[in-house]
Amino acid sequence: MSLTFPTEETIAAIASAISPEEGAIAIVKVSGPLAKQVVSSIVQIPGNQIWKSHSILYGYVINLQTQKKIDEVLILFMEGPRSFTGEDVVEIHCHGGLIVVQQVLEQVLMQPNTRRAFPGEFSQRAVLNGRLDITQAEAIHELISARTQKAAQLAIAGIDGDITNSINEIKNKLLDQLSEIEARIDFEEDLPTLNSKILLDDLMLIHNQLSQLISNAEQGCLIRNGLKIALIGSPNVGKSSLLNLLSKKEKAIVTNLPGTTRDLLESEIILENIPIRLLDTAGIRETNDAIEKIGVSLSQKALLTADVVVLIFDLNQGWTHNDQKLLEQIPRETPKLLVGNKSDLPIKDTKSMAEVTMSTLTGEGEQEVIRKLLNICGANETSGVEIALNQRQLDLVKDAAKSIDQIKEVAKQRLPWDFWTIDLREAIYKLNQVTGEEITEALLDRIFSRFCIGK
Ligand SMILES: Nc1nc2c(ncn2[C@@H]2O[C@H](COP(=O)(O)OP(=O)(O)OP(=O)(O)O)[C@@H](O)[C@H]2O)c(=O)[nH]1
């Protein structure tokens, strides 16, 4: 990477989660040329301990104004370039909770030429100093936000460099093709002619590889971000019962009174590696009850904004006018599943609307509901996904695939070789952006600003 970046400033931030009464240990991370100097001026280190890279010192952080001890700490010094950022890094391991760690950070920030780190700035410096490539830094961010084991596994593959490796493998094939073609442009007489059909076939094989990455990324997106599924229906059909059944706990109040649920209630479950936020909603009906009205309007909103809507109705009552009205409110593009509940009771509706029937009381049909649900979410093949691009990477790979696809047209029209190289170059350029080989400072800022502080 040819970027230069002002890293003469020393930065600091809390690198661990901050939570009241929790976290026995917290970490304040300091990185930059003054890291060691800054930390040594706010700590007292008893005995004959010496500052040595990759070893630990024991001591106290001192409030320099009052000369009082703030905390008993361990200090880990990592001399650059053998550190996460590639710069001198000092970690102060202090006690957790809310107060002490903030005080330690404050003391650090009071030192001259030291400032609070921007979100993602440690990772950004790691990339700029060549310690990580950009896909690895993005994978660290994803590892921390992983909500399922599978999401964590995908992130680790990214940290290992699997994304960069697979992109580079494809890019190198394109570079080979590009150089073959360019040689023909420059020295046509001296070289055997190129067979455009074979070349195009090869390029389409590369296109298939990109398509595979794209479809894996779509699965990966499900694994990482999960889905919001709203349970919608008339009052008393068993929405809360279904939420309880799927989340395996008595989360929602269930009674035989229509209008029991008034608030939105959320439960997170994991199905086939996918984190799913299940929303139980108030039964939707005309009502004069002021509280229920608010609940109904929240339900309407959930119906419009969910990734997937499960419309539940009561088989014992049959498909009602109200159910039909609800069905018509579900946005056309939202995947939906019509579940007929209470199959243990006499079924009134002979010409059932149900895509699947179940009883939340006996559990009958539950597996079928889950199977159908996963199916409409497009989540049946997540286990085969080994690497998954994030949205930024995916957009670029889609662009690259599009450029290669355009070469088909160039070949069909029998345009000169120069035209092939335009699209090939564009595809290579996009792939270089994925791995960060061709990336602007502004773009880099944008990527890292999505990270949280201390990363
Ligand atoms: N027989 C039978 N009863 C059920 C079944 N599922 C739910 N019920 C009963 O139906 C009643 C309503 O269930 P809830 O889960 O509270 O229904 P809801 O759709 O959340 O109702 P509201 O929150 O009022 O909109 C309760 O008495 C449940 O025990 C079922 O599969 N079979």
Ligand SMILES: [Mg+2]
């Ligand atoms: Mg309910």
